[in-house]
Structures are given as C-alpha cells and as structure tokens.
Amino acid sequence: MRILYFAWLREKAGIAEETISLPQTVTTVAELIEWQQQRGEGFAEAFADTAVVKVAVNQEHVGFDHPVSAKDEVAFFPPVTGG
Amino acid sequence: MIKVQAEDFDVGRELENLSSGNLGVGGVSCFIGLVRDMAGDESIQAMTLEHYPEMTEKALAKIEAEARTRWPLEEILIIHRYGRLEPGDRIVFVAAASAHREAAIEACHFLIDWLKTQAPFWKLEETPDGGQWVDARSSDDKAAGRWVTAGRGAEKDPDAAE
Structure with missing residues (x-):
C-alpha cells in the first residue's frame, strides 16, 4: 500500500510517502490509523487526535469506516485550507 | 477549465479568454483570493501552499462537474496556485460564465465555497x-x-465523507 502524508501530518510522521506491506488485520481506515499509532513516536503524535485527521483513498475523501486494501493509495492530512 | 500552477495569472486576460468567441455568454462572475499580511494579530511574511497533485485535479474536476449539474453554465475556470506566496499575491481565481447573471453569480459563490472544503491544499504561514x-x-x-x-x-453533502 502506498501512503502519503501532507502538511503537519507529514512533519510529525517525518515522512512524505512510503510503501508498506499491509498487515492482514487491517481492513478499514480506522484499523489502519490504529496500526499507525503503534509505529513509533512520530506516528503516534501525528495520529494522536484523529478528530483533525482526514483521509483520502485513491484520491477521494472517505470516512474512517472506508475499506482499504493493499493496492490502494491512502493519504492522511489535516482539514484542507485552500482557496 | 482547471489550472493548478505555481505562476501568477493575468486576471484580465483570463476573463477575456473565458467568454471570448461565445456569444451565448451574457454574464461572467469571478472571485479572486489574495494573501493577506495579517492572520488575527500576527503578521505574515509569506505563505507556502502545499497540495496533493493527483487528488487536486480530481477534486477540482468534481467541483466543476457539480456546478454544471446545478446551473446552466457556458464556461467555468478555476485557477489555484501552490508554492510560496507573499502578501498581495493572488492565490485562487474562480469564474463562471452563463447566459444570465443569477447562474454566474451563484455558481461562482458555490465554486469557491466548495473548493475551500474539498480541494486538498494546506497553507503554511511564515510569521x-x-x-x-x-x-x-x-x-x-x-x-x-x-x-x-x-x-x-x-x-450532495460536501461533508458526507466525514
């Protein structure tokens, strides 16, 4: 799975982009976030307050109950502030 | 039409191009967003706009398509810049052209409102x-x-995904 991070989530996680092997137990965005929270200090900090974490799967905004699979591109970012 | 670019744009030329050659256009409405020099009490030297390029294109195309389902529009133009911008610089330009003013003005308002909550851009202010x-x-x-x-x-609920 390709994972992208933007804005302060990128800074806290310390990485802009990575490819991971998805654990079999992870089937939804919520489970992916729980897995991220266990990956070390930077990730724990990035995902500490999930109220301000937004997610896109294959470049579409989705909710935390959305399914994820190994071939997806998942992006994590704060609420958008364009315009 | 959608343009996502680092460079500035010429408002007059963009507006002229939008309706040029289309005699069915009776009205054009536009909104231009600029970088301010203050955020609350804090002065801003510059801001850097980060975005998610693959998703930006898709999100803006969806916003354009949604506007076209709601109003009878001849043309739509969305320009959004990224990179480092200074106070006074243009950030965003949206314009809608229609046979009549109501559709053009409402669509323009809709475009900038939805862009603000849907397009994957983030602003980092230098204070x-x-x-x-x-x-x-x-x-x-x-x-x-x-x-x-x-x-x-x-x-369509813009926050349906949340």
Missing part, C-alpha cells in the same frame, strides 16, 4: 514566531453547507 499551519475554519464548513440544499440539480 515572526516561525511557520504555522493554518487551521480549517468551521465558518468554511458552514459556507459550503449552505449549498447542500441550495442550487439546482443533485444535492
């Missing part, structure tokens, strides 16, 4: 205390929310 990421405003969600029931065509 005397260092860089700070701009927080999303609940007033932006409210502004986008007004279009959930207003306008013509299909109703």
Whole structure:
C-alpha cells in the first residue's frame, strides 16, 4: 500500500510517502490509523487526535469506516485550507 | 477549465479568454483570493501552499462537474496556485460564465465555497514566531453547507465523507 502524508501530518510522521506491506488485520481506515499509532513516536503524535485527521483513498475523501486494501493509495492530512 | 500552477495569472486576460468567441455568454462572475499580511494579530511574511497533485485535479474536476449539474453554465475556470506566496499575491481565481447573471453569480459563490472544503491544499504561514499551519475554519464548513440544499440539480453533502 502506498501512503502519503501532507502538511503537519507529514512533519510529525517525518515522512512524505512510503510503501508498506499491509498487515492482514487491517481492513478499514480506522484499523489502519490504529496500526499507525503503534509505529513509533512520530506516528503516534501525528495520529494522536484523529478528530483533525482526514483521509483520502485513491484520491477521494472517505470516512474512517472506508475499506482499504493493499493496492490502494491512502493519504492522511489535516482539514484542507485552500482557496 | 482547471489550472493548478505555481505562476501568477493575468486576471484580465483570463476573463477575456473565458467568454471570448461565445456569444451565448451574457454574464461572467469571478472571485479572486489574495494573501493577506495579517492572520488575527500576527503578521505574515509569506505563505507556502502545499497540495496533493493527483487528488487536486480530481477534486477540482468534481467541483466543476457539480456546478454544471446545478446551473446552466457556458464556461467555468478555476485557477489555484501552490508554492510560496507573499502578501498581495493572488492565490485562487474562480469564474463562471452563463447566459444570465443569477447562474454566474451563484455558481461562482458555490465554486469557491466548495473548493475551500474539498480541494486538498494546506497553507503554511511564515510569521515572526516561525511557520504555522493554518487551521480549517468551521465558518468554511458552514459556507459550503449552505449549498447542500441550495442550487439546482443533485444535492450532495460536501461533508458526507466525514
């Protein structure tokens, strides 16, 4: 799975982009976030307050109950502030 | 038409191109967003706009398509810049052209409201205390929310994914 991070989530996680092997137990965005929270200090900090974490799967905004699979591109970012 | 670019744009030329050669256009409405020099009490030296290029194109195309289902529009133009911008610089330009003013003005308002809550851009402000990421405003969600029931065509909740 390709994972992208933007804005302060990128800074806290310390990485802009990575490819991971998805654990079999992870089937939804919520489970992916729980897995991220266990990956070390930077990730724990990035995902500490999930109220301000937004997610896109294959470049579409989705909710935390959305399914994820190994071939997806998942992006994590704060609420958008364009315009 | 959608353009996502680092470079500035010429407002006059963009507006002229939008309706040029289309004699069915009776009105053009536009909105231009600029970088301010203050955020609250804090002075801003510059801001850097980060975005998610693959998703930006898709999100803006969806916003354009949604506007076209709601209003009878001849042309739509969305230009959004990224990279480092200074106070006074243009950030965003949206314009809608239609046979009549109502559709053009409403669509323009809709485009900028939905862009604010849907397009994957993030602003990092440079202040005397260092860089700070701009927080999303609940007033932006409210502004986008007004279009959930207003306008013509299909109703779609911009926050349905949340």
